[in-house]
Amino acid sequence: MTQPIFLVGARGCGKTTVGVALAQALDRGFVDTDNYLLTRTNMSVADIVAQEGWDGFRARETQALKSVTAPDVVVATGGGMVLAEGNRQFMREQGVVIYLRAPAQILADRLEAFPEEGQRPTLTGKPITDEIVEVLAAREALYRQAAHHVIDASHAPDAVVDAVLAALHMARAS
Numbered sequence: 001m002t003q004p005i006f007l008v009g010a011r012g013c014g015k016t017t018v019g020v021a022l023a024q025a026l027d028r029g030f031v032d033t034d035n036y037l038l039t040r041t042n043m044s045v046a047d048i049v050a051q052e053g054w055d056g057f058r059a060r061e062t063q064a065l066k067s068v069t070a071p072d073v074v075v076a077t078g079g080g081m082v083l084a085e086g087n088r089q090f091m092r093e094q095g096v097v098i099y100l101r102a103p104a105q106i107l108a109d110r111l112e113a114f115p116e117e118g119q120r121p122t123l124t125g126k127p128i129t130d131e132i133v134e135v136l137a138a139r140e141a142l143y144r145q146a147a148h149h150v151i152d153a154s155h156a157p158d159a160v161v162d163a164v165l166a167a168l169h170m171a172r173a174s
């Protein structure tokens with residue numbers, strides 16, 4: 001399979017962490033739309049949102065998605081990539097979309113341990129657990145709509161990689 005693999009899911013589900021390990025397992029390239037924007041603009045998500053609002057950030061991440069999409073890459077997307085119908089359709093048409101799904105409490109525990117506030121400015125102004133519950137309620141259907149496969153991402157990263165490989169009927173490169 002040479003199609004790109006897109007990882008979607010909420011903040012903290014492991015799109016970046018699992019994406020790096022998956023790309024390594026498949027001997028593929030890895031790109032991350034949040035990191036792409038950071039490198040290209042020299043601005044964090046918080047900086048972009050402060051200057052351009054969330055609409056500005058969302059427009060930039062759609063452009064980033066188009067720019068990084070190529071054969072044989074694993075793409076870790078931002079947690080809100082699925083909000084735009086056009087992004088969901090683009091990913092489904094261009095590649096294979098994997099939803100890394102984990103319960104709210106696991107996501108909250110991970111984000112509290114490593115908040116990275118510059119890349120994860122508040123979406124709701126609420127405490128982290130409340131925010132995640134609210135965001136998952138609003139987006140669960142969108143992650144599922146976008147996805148070809150839903151993978152339990154509550155396990156350790158290597159186990160999640162193995163589950164993705166099994167869903168794709170793909171073997172580790174070496």
Ligand SMILES: Nc1ncnc2c1ncn2[C@@H]1O[C@H](COP(=O)(O)OP(=O)(O)OP(=O)(O)O)[C@@H](O)[C@H]1O
Pocket residue numbers: 009010011012013014015016017018034076077078079110111114119120153154155156157160
């Ligand atoms: N499967 C896992 N098991 C344990 N910890 C994990 C797992 N996946 C990710 N983590 C940890 O959770 C934190 C968030 O992971 P990561 O940055 O990969 O999430 P993300 O889905 O890319 O989030 P974002 O949408 O904000 O980019 C990191 O500190 C990472 O080490």
Ligand SMILES: O=C(O)C1=C[C@@H](O)[C@@H](O)[C@H](O)C1
Pocket residue numbers: 010011034045077078079080081119120121123
């Ligand atoms: O869930 C979200 O809306 C976001 C997740 C992060 O990956 C970043 O893309 C940004 O902080 C927005």
Ligand SMILES: [Mg+2]
Pocket residue numbers: 015016017032034076077078
């Ligand atoms: Mg990430």
